[in-house]
Amino acid sequence: MTTTKPRSLAREASHQIIAGGSAAPRRSSQEQDPTLEFLRKFAIGLTSGTISSCVNIPFDVAKSRIQGPQPVPGEIKYRTCFQTMGLVYREEGYLALYKGLVPKIMRLGPGGAVMLLVYEYVSGWLQENW
Template sequence: MPIADFTWAAAICQTAAGGSAGLLEVLVTHPLDVVKTRMQLQGTQAQHGEILYRGFYDCFSKMYRYEGLSGFWKGIMPPIVFETPKRAFKFLLFEQCQRLFMFGKPKRSAMTFALAGALAGTLECFFLNPFEVVKITQQANRYESINTVTVAKQIIEKDGFGLRGLGKGITATMTRNAIFHFVFFGFYYGMKIKLPQRDDPFMDFLQRTSLAFLAGVLAILHSAPFDMAKSRIQGPQPKPGKIKYEWTLRTMQMVYREEGFRALFKGLSPSLMRVGPGGALMLLVYEYGFGYCKSKLI
């Protein structure tokens, strides 16, 4: 299908494959997302009544000890409800807006995929951000599991829909998404068009899996400080009633000044464990799902 052509059959395939890929990735990798958020939210010293996590395995074991297995699934409903349509929208937008970044060339380049990915990742934030605020609020709670609707109502009643409520941290979310998807899609598809295509299905699968894994790792390394800032802004503030973390760059500066350079990458281990395999899973499910659907409809 020429890149400039739009067909409803292709759009349906892209939407269905993207939604399925997003849902499967959430179900498999959510516990690592909870651990990542917990590590990002804490400072260098424990607050009153707070448990201090001293690393990924320490966080994992303490969560299991004090909160049980269900603690790893806190905040799962917002992603389940939202990831399917969000991923569907993102992959559809990614595929259809590539034509905007051809720059007069007959073939797509790594920059085409990178810019299309960055645009798709940025635009999804307007729909994503409220769910992220609710999810992180749930994940941050160490003592009880609160219903998703209840958390959303509490946030709206207290702070509304603006930058203090469901819209808080949207600039950090947009910056993180733009950087992540620029690197992720740019590296994966840029390398894919440069490497020879494998005739053996198994070797083709291994090549795609390796590229997707590396793309996820590189994307996380570039976007991790912005993800940390997003969690600090959207999560509970250190002192109730006083807003410390509000703007992205200022939050990163404060964390760097108070906790050191390594603090900008808090939660990196679970992020890499989640997005490396999770990103590979998502991309492969999308590609194989899209290919299968296209063979049936187009």
């Protein structure tokens, strides 16, 4: 049995809440244009992946600081998630909490779109055929 550390749990929970909560599309009883429906689902998935990355990145920065080498050998500077975020904010400014945001959005934005599309089409296929 593996244990999840609180900072990892907070980081994963924030991503799943945002991505999972905002990616639920509305169902319509009317048949719609398949291309528009595809683009709508893609946009919803892309938006949810992007928003969840923006909410989640400060937790990722804190996790990386805690797990990485400490600035002064033998002295623990970064201890907890929220203490680390506060310290980074005070010492380096607000934007330091968002280091690496662009590559993360480039990975998880389209990833959210693909995940939602695969889920929707596989779910629809299974409902029709099983």
